[in-house]
C-alpha cells in the first residue's frame with residue numbers, strides 16, 4: 143500500500159500515517175450545528191475530508207467515517223453562560239427544537255450531496271447520545287478532573303493542567319493566558335474562567351433537557367465529540383478532523399476530556415483545514431459577508447456576480463492546499479470555473495483522440511506524471527499540486543488534438559485513468575452535464591458507445607434511415623452527434 147503522510151496539528155509536523163488497525167481508517171470529523179443554512183465555511187471541511195476518505199478508499203483502506211450532527215449544547219457564547227443556539231432559534235421561531243434540527247439537517251445533507259461528498263458511515267446526533275455523555279461526565283468526575291456546582295458540572299482546567307498540558311493542541315500555555323484573562327463576570331458557578339461545562343443545569347425556560355444525577359439539564363458542546371468518537375471508533379482512533387476555528391476551545395477541550403477519562407488523548411492525528419476568507423476578510427454574519435451554499439448555487443447574494451455550480455465550488459476549494467487560507471472572490475471562482483471546464487473538456491476530448499501507432503510502452507513523461515499526481519495526494523493531501531499535474535495532462539491532450547504531438551495507446555490509457563480515477567473518483571469532480579453520480583456517468587457513457595456503434599454499423603450498411611433515426615432521436619434528448627474522420631463524437 144502506498145504511504146500517506148499527514149500533518150498532525152498536535153505534533154506540528156508531517157507524519158507517516160500508521161493506522162491503529164491495519165488497512166482500516168477511523169475518521170471523526172466535527173459536523174455542523176444545525177440551526178442555520180450550510181454556508182461556505184461548511185463546504186471546505188466537507189470537501190477536504192471527503193477527498194481524504196476517497197483517497198484512503200482508493201488506496202485499499204476500509205474507512206469508518208463518523209461525522210456528528212450537533213443538535214444540542216452548542217451555546218451562543220464561548221463563556222458557556224449563553225443560550226443554546228438551537229433552543230434560541232426554536233424560541234424565536236416558535237418551533238420545536240427538533241423541527242429546527244430536522245429542517246437544517248435535511249438542507250445540510252442536500253448541500254453536501256450537491257457538492258458530491260460521500261455520506262459519512264455513521265452520523266450520530268448529540269441528543270441521541272445523552273446516556274453516553276452522562277457516563278463520560280461521571281468518569282471525569284471520578285478521575286478528579288471535574289466538580290459539581292449548583293447542579294452543573296465543570297471541567298477543572300487548572301487541576302488537569304497540573305498533571306497534563308491543557309493547550310497542547312492549540313499551542314497555548316495556561317499560565318501565560320491565566321494572567322491576562324478577564325474576571326468571572328456573573329458566572330459564579332465556575333471556579334475559573336477556563337473551566338468549561340460538561341453538564342449544564344437547565345434554566346426554567348430551557349426546552350431541551352434531560353434528567354441526570356446532577357440536575358435536569360443538557361450536555362456541554364465539547365462532550366458529545368469525546369463520547370461519540372469513543373463509542374464508534376474506540377478508545378484510540380486514527381484521525382480527528384475539523385476546521386481550524388474548532389481547534390480552540392472545542393478540540394482542546396475534547397482532548398482534555400479524553401485524557402481525563404481514558405488516560406490518553408485517544409487521537410493519533412489531528413487534522414485541521416484552514417478558513418475561507420471573503421475578499422480578504424473573515425466571513426461573519428456581523429460583517430455582512432455571510433454566503434450560504436444555496437445562495438452560491440443560485441447566485442442570490444449581493445456579493446455574487448453570478449451563480450456558481452457546486453462543482454465549481456468544489457474545484458475552487460481543491461485548488462488550494464487545505465492548510466492554507468482560501469480567499470473567496472468572484473474573480474477566483476470564475477477562474478476556477480474556467481479551469482475546471484478546460485480540464486473536463488480535455489478529459490472528454492481524450493476519448494476521441496486516436497492513439498499513434500507507436501510502441502505500446504508508455505512514455506517516461508506520462509509515467510512520471512501519474513506518479514507525481516499520486517505522490518502529491520499522499521503528501522498531506524496536496525490537491526493543488528495534483529491538479530497542476532492534471533493541467534499538464536490537459537496541455538498534452540490539447541497539443542495532440544491540434545496535431546502538434548502524438549500519444550501512444552498506453553499513454554492514452556494512463557491519461558484516461560488519471561481523469562477517471564483521480565479527477566472523478568478521488569477529487570470527486572464530475573462533469574455537471576451529467577448527474578452527480580459517478581455510476582450514472584459510466585452508464586451513460588457505456589450506453590452512448592453502444593448506440594453509436596449501432597449507428598456506425600447502420601452507416602456501413604448504408605442504412606441511412608436507421609442512422610438518421612438514431613441521430614435525430616438523440617438530438618431530441620439533447621444529445622448532439624457530430625461525424626468526424628475518426629468516427630462520431632457526442633456532446634450534450
Ligand code: ZN
Pocket residue numbers: 171172173367392
Ligand atoms: Zn466536535
